[in-house]
Amino acid sequence: MDQRPVLVIQPEHTDPLGPLGEWLRSGGIDLEVLAPGQTPLPDDLDGYAGLVVLGGTMNANDDLRTPWLPGVRALLAEAVAKEVPTLGVGLGGQLLAVASGGRVGPNPDGPEIGPQLIAKRANAATDPLFGPLPITPDVISWHDDAVLVLPPGAVLLANSPTCEVQAFRVGRLAWGIQFHIETTPELIRAWVASAGAALEGYDLDRLLARTDAVHADIAEVWAPFAGAFAAIVLDPGSVAPVRPLRISTAAPITDPAEIRAALAAQMQAAHQPPAASALPWPGTESPPQR
8 A cells, every 4th residue: 555645735725625634534644735835846746645636716727827837737747647646626626627638717607606516427427436426416616717628538527507527537546626525614604705895795694504504415425535535545556447448430320210229328328417506606706716
């Protein structure tokens, strides 16, 4: 088993590890937390058994205002290439997508904010982290950017009615999630307070009441998820190699009956996202990116 620590990159003090750190440590791994704006990033991941990148208010491509972002993306690209177990949360998931050849920009359906349900996609059934999860787990959303184009070869694992990419895997051992599982009710209150005028006209009592109520469900679902990630860090060989894409050389289906049967099979396999979604964001101002 790999006993090296996991490198945790925390872009801002406003989004700490919180309960996620407790769940990971309970899984038997050591964590080394680094704030890139204060401490230089390592040149590579040779001294680490895994990588976790948390959220922040900056954008994934905001290199001019955040000059250390290219270094984070370089570490994420290395993690994918060398199959270092990796988890990107919020901004961290967006950075993983960009580092692997994907594209991030404003979410076409606007910001997502507050507690919501996401929906697992069919590919999640065989994923070592997402497979055991409920079909529609609770999460906390707080973002206006989103992954618009997945990296080449990435697998979509979850979505929501207003955000097409909620979770994905790239390579064998790297996962990105758009939502947050590391929050607490107190942290959400701090985020609401820091949003200031952008929340004018918003039903804050409703948002905070729903946030308070959902965190117990988040812990019930995502603590085992974090434990499963810790187990992969300790034994990366437990995850089977990614199957290469198979290119069919068969002749196309032309028979109408066969076409209908194929479409019916696709419809049955497709997973419809739930009706519930994050609370809508009032007005034209967006919340800070997380």
